Amino acid sequence: xxxxxxxxxxxxxxxxxxxxxxxxxxxxxxxxxxxxxxxxxxxxxxxxxxxxxxxxxxxxxxxxxxxxxxxxxxxxxxxxxxxxxxxxxxxxxxxxxxxxxxxxxxxxxxxxxxxxxxxxxxxxxxxxxxxxxxxxxxxxxxxxxxxxxxxxxxxxxxxxxxxxxxxxxxxxxxxxxxxxxxxxxxxxxxx
Ligand SMILES: Nc1nc2c(ncn2[C@@H]2O[C@H](COP(=O)(O)OP(=O)(O)OP(=O)(O)O)[C@@H](O)[C@H]2O)c(=O)[nH]1
Ligand SMILES: [Mg+2]
Numbered sequence: 001x002x003x004x005x006x007x008x009x010x011x012x013x014x015x016x017x018x019x020x021x022x023x024x025x026x027x028x029x030x031x032x033x034x035x036x037x038x039x040x041x042x043x044x045x046x047x048x049x050x051x052x053x054x055x056x057x058x059x060x061x062x063x064x065x066x067x068x069x070x071x072x073x074x075x076x077x078x079x080x081x082x083x084x085x086x087x088x089x090x091x092x093x094x095x096x097x098x099x100x101x102x103x104x105x106x107x108x109x110x111x112x113x114x115x116x117x118x119x120x121x122x123x124x125x126x127x128x129x130x131x132x133x134x135x136x137x138x139x140x141x142x143x144x145x146x147x148x149x150x151x152x153x154x155x156x157x158x159x160x161x162x163x164x165x166x167x168x169x170x171x172x173x174x175x176x177x178x179x180x181x182x183x184x185x186x187x188x189x190x191x
Contacts, residue, residue: 002181006044006072009065013090015097019063024188025071025102029128030110031120032056032077035139038171039110040064040074043180055080059087061094070188073104079120104132106187108180113138113152113168117159125160135183136163142170 010019028036032055040049048064050057055077062074076091083091107128111121128134136156141149149168156166165183169176 001045002184003044004067006046006048006067007065008048008062009071010063012061012063012094013059015094015101018061018098018101019071021102022065022071023069024105025073026106026108026184026187027073027075027098027104028108028110029075029124030077030137030139031112031118032080032083034077034110034112035169035171036077036110037074039108039137039139039169039180040072042171042174042177043072043184049074056083056087059090061098078124079118099131106183107132107134108137109134110137110139110169111156113141113144113149117155122159125163129162133164133187134162136160136166137169137176137180138166139169139171141168141175142172 010017012018028040030036037049037051037058041047041051044064049062058074058076060076064072064074066072076094078091109125109128125134138152138156144152153166153168167176167179169180
């Protein structure tokens with residue numbers, strides 16, 4: 001296990017709420033409902049991030065303090081059709097302010113294995129990859145057959161050519177957790 005201790009540190013609705021950086025920071029981004037908060041709960045080994053079957057659950061940047069040394073940040077989802085204009089603007093302000101002020105050690109970008117490649121993901125990837133190594137996580141693979149998973153992996157490889165890695169993940173079966181913990185150790189340079 002990578003995470004020995006975790007606490008919800010700051011629920012940042014405004015850039016002025018961002019905490020002072022610690023020794024390392026990893027962020028979890030992706031479309032609304034892709035499974036970011038669920039994946040964090042698996043990594044944490046407890047249900048501390050709020051999840052929901054309704055898209056648009058996470059609306060702020062939630063900083064979890066891990067092992068007293070790192071921040072893992074749960075981002076609000078993008079690409080949610082029903083989000084209001086005000087919500088989209090708030091998201092943009094938070095994200096732009098985040099990258100102006102901070103340099104994450106790594107970015108986990110989650111992609112839903114159940115849906116075709118989305119323009120919002122392609123645009124988001126082009127943006128995120130400028131800031132740090134961006135690891136692609138295909139989520140919800142418990143819901144697909146092996147052959148469908150392989151098809152999706154090829155589709156993602158063809159579209160997201162600069163991805164550091166493509167990791168298959170399920171919050172239900174916890175498939176992929178060991179690989180994610182290995183990456184966390186590498187990017188945070190710990191054993
Ligand atoms: N079958 C399956 N369902 C999943 C998995 N991961 C997440 N879900 C479900 O997908 C829904 C959304 O999960 P969340 O973790 O809240 O998604 P999110 O990306 O944090 O969403 P926002 O906060 O709205 O951006 C919930 O109903 C989860 O139970 C998975 O690996 N497998
Ligand atoms: Mg969430």
